[in-house]
Amino acid sequence: MASVELQGIGKRFGELSVIADLDLKIDEGEFVVFVGPSGCGKSTLLRMIAGLEDVSGGHLRIGGREVTDLDPAKRGVAMVFQSYALYPHMSVRDNMGFALSIDGTPAGEREERVMAAARILKIEHLVDRRPVHLSGGQRQRVAIGRAIVRDPEVFLFDEPLSNLDAALRGEMRMELARLHQRLGATMIYVTHDQVEAMTLADRIVVLDRGRIQQVGHPMDIYGRPDNLFVATFIGSPKMNVLDVVAGETMGGLLALSHPDLPPLALAVDGPSMAQGSPLKLGVRPNDLRFDVAEGGIVVKVDFVERHGDQTIVNCETESGLTLNVAIPGNVDTAPGNTHRLGLDSARCHLFADDGRLISRRPESNPARSR
């Protein structure tokens, strides 16, 4: 168990800067998930922590020890690869014990530690098999077991569940959460799947284009996204975004106008907005009220997705803007129907044109109001 500290970390491939001047501190025993779209640098970052990728600038400390230029094997980290990377010519036992056999651990102790890990993962009966004779889920367990056996200071996971089918993925997700509770080890996990991020993480690090967009507890990331990218990346179905124009500010209330919207004013913090400046208004599909009696946004239903536990209605406003509404349970509607959508100003997120969050006054903060 150890903390991981990244200080001014950068990565360049020739002229191209993939990660620039990144700072992050991960506490002992924390489960941190790096999430972001493909190409955001999350895997590169993980591989830099592992030592598989050179660091172009900055410092990397594990457990307070400077490891920036240290060989991967000497950093006290173990990694679970997306492809599992099991040695095809070795039995499960030899796969899991490979690191111990290299560092000269006596055979008896090696066997004990391998079997202990196998017991945790319930794969004791598979230890004599070769990887080719294992199912995807079993291979996944062996890959995790190989990491456990080494008793590392930090576990690194690189999209470990992406090769599994949906059912197995859910199962392994819970298994990993349980493993973290049991071992209490520091874990860093890379994924592009926001469900994995939300369910597993103590803290989520949202990355885009090599920069940290936001770091925080999953519910904070969801409830108080720092910028438009985080707001639209986390949450499914995706947050609706409307282009609005700033009007007058009166008594701390900023008037916003949009052709399809009824008059709307939000309580904002900070300096007043220049009139006429373009802004982005974000509202999550489940924060829109479906079918209010009067007022609201007039929309026509385009199509309806019934998930059983919830219904997602895809609507179009008069000006041709698409809005998604998520409604718990079932709802009685059909394409072509007209409805009014209710918009609660307390549950709206406001962003500047460049995507920065325009902070709201505390009493009207959407996260608090729920």
Place this chain on the structure above:
Amino acid sequence: MTERLDQQSASAARRRGGGRPLGTAIRYLIFLGPAALLYVPFVLKPLIETFGLSLFAWNGVSAERTFVGLANYARALGDPIFWISLRNNLYWVVTSIVLPMATGLVIAVLLSAVRRGQRIYAGIFFTPVVLNLIIVGLVWGIIYNPLIGPLNRLLRAVGLGSLAIGWLGDRYAATPAIMVAGAWTFFGFCAVIFLQGLRTLDREQIEAATIDGAGPFRRFRKIIVPALSDQVTLLIVMSIIGSFKVFDIVYVMTKGGPDHASEVIATYMYWQSFMNGSLGYGAALAVMLTAVVAGASLAMMALRERD
């Protein structure tokens, strides 16, 4: 007791030694060292020397070499035997594209249609490929032999006795005769390459064409042949390279004779360098040969990169 512990930690340390990443210089030494030790003195150095030698006149024995610039290359242009050799190489290119490839294609299509015995047939057709060209040359030398050769017996038996000649001793017949023997060593290879291509051919494509009313010949022409275009390209380029490198079979069957009639660049180069004592000229011939073969090889690599 302590001794045993010491032994244990020593063995652990030794194992840890294998776990140590090596420095760059040591990695170069271990990984590329052995290859360099062979490659540099026995391939790279002579290759460079050949280029140098082609600019000199040297008989291979005397200590003195005379720099002659590009005179050796100019000499080739005015040398009728060089042109005969080059023309024969080009004949080889054409023949080895047409004869073995056509035969190989037919055999491959037939083989792809049988279910049982495919491996045995393929093995038989492939046998001439693995035999060395000295065996091939001797076997066909006997076939063509004017006294005991079965070819002339056959011709006489069917009343074509006027065509029965001393094949390898005839200035017009020698090259075609060798080329037939050469084709014998290459068609099985073509067949196997085509067969591999046919295996990847979508069976449903042929079935769809059949349902669309295409007969066997149309299917062959419109579906099978186009699907094998990669293999055709590969074999053509290989034929070109092989046809310019050809040496063994010519040397063992005719030594380039009679009177240089079946000479190819490689045998002529050998004759100039090792028999005629014109090493500079031989080197110039080698450089020209290399240019053609290297060009064709690069073309082949470029084709493979494209896929």
Place this chain on the structure above:
Amino acid sequence: MRRRKTRHTLILHGVLIASALLTVFPLGLIALMAFKTNPEIFANPLALPGAWRWQQIGKAWTDGHFGPYYLNSLQVAVPTVLMVVIASTLAAYGLVFGRLPGARYALAAILLGLIVPLQAIIVSLFHDLGDMGLLNSLWGLSLAQAAVGLPFGIFMMRSFFLGIPKDLIEAARLDGAGDVTVLRRVVLPLATAPALTLATLQFMYSWNDFLLPLIILHDPSLRTVTLGLFYLQGGTYTLNYTMISAGVLITAVPIMVVFFLLQRQFIAGVTAGAVK
């Protein structure tokens, strides 16, 4: 329908058997000649021998010195194969996984060896071998053959190594394996199949090689089988067809036996040589 299919198959096999017979006809003819007397050969080359004169094969074996020649060939081919397989594997591993700065220049140099024909180096090689005292020596021939076969070997092993997932090597690195351990315990166990194919192929090249032995080996007692067979024709036996045929039989049969035993290996190797 069914009957038509059967007839179809019969015709197919008929054509294939005829082609196969035609293919082996020249070899069969020579095999028969080896048992005939010279008068029999002159009388009718196609007829069966009057008696199976095995002693003619024995005589050709002794008079043609094939015993020592076989030993010479082995003495050349075995070290050649070992050198090529070991040096190619190491070099290919270094080029793919060795983190060698400037590896692409080394690769380019090797590529050069792949595209130039043997004829491009033969004259200079002859003189260089002479300077090194390696002419007229089986070791000299082995070294030359190994060097000439090396570019292809490196290329073949390299394309195999390129197919090994990078994750596997990185996992081993994280497990604490250094360069030597990764090679010995992860890469080599996976590389046995291509290494065997390369060995088979290189053995065949070495065994069948003619040009290098022709220029390197002058002493008749050092001849390889291939070279010995060649001189059978040019030597005192020019008109002794029995002797030549027996020599062909002696040299061809072992190759064919090995080929049929290792057919899959051979065909895979030879065609891989073309495709890769």
